[in-house]
Amino acid sequence: MLNALRPNRATGVARALPRETRDTLFVLAVIAWVVALQAAHIPWWTTVLTAGVLAWRARLALRTAPLPRWPWRLGLLLVTLAATFASHGTLLGQQAGVTLVVVLLALKTLELRARRDAFVVFFLAFFTLLTHFFYSQSLLTAAGILIALLGLLTALVNAHMPVGQPPLAQAARIAAGMALLGAPIMLVLFLLFPRMAPLWGVPNNDPAGRSGLSDEMRVGEIAQLALDDSIALRVRFDGGRPPPAGLLYFRGPVFGGFDGQEWRPLESGFARERRLSADLRPRGEPVGYEVTLEPNRRPWVFVLEAATTAPTLPGENRVRMTEELQWIAQRSINSLVRYRASSHLDFGHGPLQAEIGLQDYVQxxxxxxxxxxxxxxxxxxxHGPGPAAAPALVNAALDRLRTGGYTYTLEPGAYGRHTADEFWFDRKAGFCEHIASGFAVLMRAMDIPARVVTGYQGGEVNGVDGFWTVRQRDAHAWTEVWLQGEGWVRVDPTGAVFPGRVGSLQRLRAPATGFAGAIDNFNPTLIAQLRATWEAINNVWNQWVLDYTQGRQLDLLRALGFASPSWQDLATVLLGVVIVVSLLGALWTLWERQQHDPWLRLLRRARQRLARLGIASEEHTPPRELARRATVQLGDSPATRALADWLLRLEAQRYARDSGTTLPQLKQEFRRLAWPARRAT
Incomplete structure (x- = not known):
């Protein structure tokens, strides 16, 4: 019972507040929500300062106290400028601009006195909403912005109701109706507005980005990614049949240089002066698939080993393959991209006979x-010296990993200076980069060229939409060794220590604690199903909204019958749709007002009867004016006074707050009116 009374009590408290106080508090709440959406992307002091200003303004509204004078506002502005410069090193650019816009939105509430000031706050908040897309265009971001949009529209509608104290629920209903009416227009613009790169789209250059693979590998780094459950890429295989799990290697950076602590790409040496040829030799039938790659702030384009043709990225972002079979784009992947690829899972590459460039891979x-x-x-x-003994040496090292008591763990502890020694002799435990690094060092020590390859291995199928999902925790490191007559050969030593990591795609996870652990223990199957459903919904958003490119627009025009569509055709179709919809809307409005408004129909009947008596009028002539003309032209008589009184009550029924007369009553009285006679001229 008490819970049922709480909403009514809250509503009663809101109604008890003065109109200006209530409206101000509502606007402040909406602005707080707008700023909260930006909290993860702006400096901490911005959130603190903005919260303090909004709380101060709310306190002034509740106390109906005067607003701060201009020295206070000027001081806060100077503090904002100084703090912005200290945080970003400039007052220009995306990051500094967003910071200033957010704080200035809050500061503007300190001079919120009249409707004109409210309108400035509203439209500044609308602009601030757009800046959220600089950082994220996800479905959750869109949902949060939609809530803020409805709140701002409600405040805007409420500001246009100057009389009395209309309930906010009424303004919210009108705002929701406006949004629904605008949805078809939004859909048409989304489908047909020409996407002309680089004008279309929101730049996404957040340097923080999400976690991912790095352009260097320090032992212990990928173990941190194993705890990240965020999605790296999604794959849809042709025919819906993925290859065997043990062959799902998505190739990334390749490291051939080792300084004792870190693995890095080769930057100098024989291999750089005399580049080794990739010499890719595909075998068997290729596997076709489509990749949806999340932003990684790197130019790396992930494909299954090994792709023979370059994936095509949107726009002019060309892709090339390095000598190490890594695909590199001209520009970093700063937004969601989708591309098709075709890979031969059975392949060979690299020189078949010893070359000078291979010396770098034994250093x-x-x-x-x-x-x-x-x-x-x-x-x-x-096992003997020479290239002929290399396969036996590789197998001997793998046998040592299988039988030597080595274990696969996410928490092997911190390694010291001699990482390979600690792995092989002391700890005998580690994650994939510990194992791959130690194996590559041992190979080089036996004069077998070896390098470390990083990327993603494995993944899991989403049972809702059938997409193969690869997460950051699927980040992996393996090795390639060079064998005479075979070239570079993939050797994954992690599979010798823990076969489930590569074969059946088993994963080690950090134990969940606190609330997350309680949820997992509650019903793991239900949680997994809900997560798969949510990720499938996000994937639909990615495929049909974020990745709706100019190419897909042109495909839509082809479906409509255009043989060779262009963006000019898109503009023509869009203009035609706008004209047709505008005309239909105008005709509908005219017909609806004339045919569906009973008050207008009754007024039209009265105007027609008055015209027979010689009283001319226009469509926009109000009933009050008709009553005046009837009195002047027909003379003072009981019938004329009754007619004038009826016309005045007709106007009051339409525009007065409480006229006391209903439209059906006026219709009955109209039929019983004794119309005066027409004056002789």
Missing amino acids: LPPGFNPRTLQLAQELRRQ
């Missing part, structure tokens, strides 16, 4: 990992 820094070097000498003595 090791002096003074590191002495025990690993000694192990390499022992293995060489057992």
Whole structure:
């Protein structure tokens, strides 16, 4: 019972407030929501300052106290400018501009006195809403902006109701109706407004970005990504049949340089001076698929090993393949992109015979990992020297991983200076980069060219939409060794330690604690199903909204019958739709007002009867004026006074707050009116 009374009590408190106080508090609440959407992308002091200003303004509204004088506002403005410059090093640009807009929106509420000031706040808030798309265009962001939009429209409608204290619920209903009426227009503009790069779209250059693979690999780095459940890419295989799980290697950066601590791409040496040819040799039938790649703030384009043709990215962002089979775009992937690719999962690449450039892939820094070097000498003595012994040496190292008590874990502890020694002899535990790094160091110590490859391995199918989902926790590191007569050969030593990581796609996860752990323990199957459904909904948003490009617009025109559509055709179709819809809307409005408004029909009948008596009028002549003309032209008589009184009550029924007369009563009286006679001229 008490819970049922709380909404009524809250409504009663709101009604008890003065109209100006109530409206001000509502506007402040909407602005707080707009700013809250930006909290993750603006400096911390911006959120604190904005919250303080809004709370101060709310306190002034509740106390009906005067607004602060101009020295206060000027001081806060100077503080904002100084703090913005200190945070961004400039007052110009996207980041600084968004910071200033957010704070200025809050500061403007300190001079919110008249309707004119309210309109400035409203439209500044509308502009601030658009800046959210600089950072995210996800479905959640769109939902949050829609809530803010409805709140601002409600405040705008309420501001156009100057009389009395209309309930906010009434303004909200009108605002929702306006939004629904505008939805078809929005849909037409979305489908047909020409997307001409680079004018179309919202730039997304947030340097923070989401976590992902790096252009260097320090032991322990990918283990952090294993805890990130965010989506890296989605894949839809032709025919809906993915390849075997153990073959799903999405190739990323390749590291051939090792300084004892980090793996990096080769920047100098024989391989840079005399580049090794990729010499890709595909075998078997290719696998076709479509990739939806999330923003990674890098120029890396992920495809299955190994693609023979370049994926086509939207716009002019061309893609090329490096000698290490990595696909690189001209510009960083700062927004969601979708592309098709075709890969041969059975392939060979690299030189078949020894070349000078291979020497870089056996280089090791002096003074590191002495025990690993000694192990390499022992293995060489057992299996013999020379290129012919390389396959046996590789298998010996893999056998050691299988039988030597090595374990796969996300928490191996911090490694010291000799990372390979610690892995092979001390800890015997690690994640994929520990294993791949230690294996590559051992190979090089045995004069076998080796390098580390990073990317994503595996994934999981979404049972709702059938897309193969690859997450950041699927980030992986493996190795490639060069064998005479075969070229570069993929060797994944993690599979020797923990076969489930590569074969059946088992994953180690950090134990969930707190609220997340309680949810997982509640009903894991239900949670997994809800998550799959939500991700499928997000994927639909990505496919049909964020990735609705000019190419898909032209496909729409082809479906409409255009043989060779262009953006000029899009503009023509859009203009035609706008003209047709505008004409239909105008005709509908005219017909609806004339045919569906009973008050107008009754007024038209009265105007026709008055015309027979010689009283001319126009469509816009109000009943009050008709009553005056009837009195002047027909003379003072009981019938004329009754007619004039009826016309005045007809006007009051339409425009007065409480006229006391209903339209059916006026219709009955109209039929019983004794019309005066026409004056002789």
